Amino acid sequence: MPKIKKKRIGFKIDMTPMVDVAMLLLTFFMMTTQFRPAEETQIDLPASHAPFKMPETDVMIVTVNKEGRVFLGVDAQKLRAQLFGEANKLRPAVEVDRKQLHDLLIQARISNPKLRTLVKGDKNAPFGPVEDILDILRQVKITRFNLVTEMDKS
Amino acid sequence: MAALDSGEQKSHGHGEKKHKKKHRIGFRIDMTPMVDVAFLLLTFFMLTTYFSKPQTMELNLPPDEKSQVEVAESNLMTLRVAADGVIFWCIGTEAAHRVELKELRKFLEDKNKENPKLITLLKVDREGKYSMMIKLMDEIAIAKVTRFSLAPMNEFDKRQIQKARAS
Numbered sequence: 236m237p238k239i240k241k242k243r244i245g246f247k248i249d250m251t252p253m254v255d256v257a258m259l260l261l262t263f264f265m266m267t268t269q270f271r272p273a274e275e276t277q278i279d280l281p282a283s284h285a286p287f288k289m290p291e292t293d294v295m296i297v298t299v300n301k302e303g304r305v306f307l308g309v310d311a312q313k314l315r316a317q318l319f320g321e322a323n324k325l326r327p328a329v330e331v332d333r334k335q336l337h338d339l340l341i342q343a344r345i346s347n348p349k350l351r352t353l354v355k356g357d358k359n360a361p362f363g364p365v366e367d368i369l370d371i372l373r374q375v376k377i378t379r380f381n382l383v384t385e386m387d388k389s
Numbered sequence: 390m391a392a393l394d395s396g397e398q399k400s401h402g403h404g405e406k407k408h409k410k411k412h413r414i415g416f417r418i419d420m421t422p423m424v425d426v427a428f429l430l431l432t433f434f435m436l437t438t439y440f441s442k443p444q445t446m447e448l449n450l451p452p453d454e455k456s457q458v459e460v461a462e463s464n465l466m467t468l469r470v471a472a473d474g475v476i477f478w479c480i481g482t483e484a485a486h487r488v489e490l491k492e493l494r495k496f497l498e499d500k501n502k503e504n505p506k507l508i509t510l511l512k513v514d515r516e517g518k519y520s521m522m523i524k525l526m527d528e529i530a531i532a533k534v535t536r537f538s539l540a541p542m543n544e545f546d547k548r549q550i551q552k553a554r555a556s
Binding site for chain 2: 290360369
């Protein structure tokens with residue numbers, strides 16, 4: 236029998252430092268992570284220099300996607316069940332028309348007077364639906380609300 | 390590969406001392422599965438995490454449309470945004486002029502310096518883009534124009550824009 240041409244030498248690499256770093260990173264990410272909230276539609280936020288952070292609790296979000304469809308969502312599951320029915324409890328937002336939006340905004344404000352209103356429009360959304368929403372907000376006497384934007388890098 | 394070694398195997402032979410303690414036997418734990426899982430988790434957290442929280446722009450609307458405020462025509466600047474995103478400005482009912490978005494900030498600052506009583510009215514075409522409204526409101530905020538309001542665009546505004554385009 237011919238000899239084996241090249242004998243492989245068994246080798247070991249000490250992976251300990253790498254694993255240490257990986258564990259550190261893992262702990263870091265586990266501590267700092269905040270899960271992206273579920274969304275009914277994909278929204279591309281417009282950019283602005285506005286300084287306020289988005290509030291996270293007690294909010295209702297009126298979303299306008301790029302086709303101009305309007306969705307309403309609230310953060311509390313209980314309120315969601317109350318507004319949109321038990322079946323829609325787990326959905327982050329429900330599509331509404333102008334009339335429904337008007338009534339639901341009033342109902343939501345009655346159920347939780349602390350609710351803050353956020354308007355979240357897609358960058359490419361037409362202005363028409365947004366104008367309608369502003370009009371509805373004026374009708375239901377929500378005079379203070381926030382427009383959600385992304386931090387402008389420039 | 391990733392293994393824990395007690396490191397006592399080698400000293401097995403000549404580690405015999407007079408007082409016979411309980412002798413530890415060298416052991417190895419294969420850490421590979423744990424590290425695998427750790428890496429999986431790491432990738433998961435790295436992918437799902439997001440750092441930049443969205444910003445918000447606060448907006449106050451007047452309580453209802455009936456509360457009309459009388460303003461002198463010379464103190465009212467109207468900014469109109471056409472459907473294609475072109476911006477026109479005019480003071481009072483004068484003819485409209487074009488202004489570029491890039492120059493808007495400087496322009497607003499200058500105009501407000503000239504006339505500190507100036508009120509800015511923003512009108513965006515319904516066919517226009519929402520981002521235009523945000524951009525303009527942002528510029529207005531940066532230029533520190535506090536007296537400004539939003540109004541719907543009517544036929545008159547559209548005619549003004551057409552006239553400005555024609556000239």
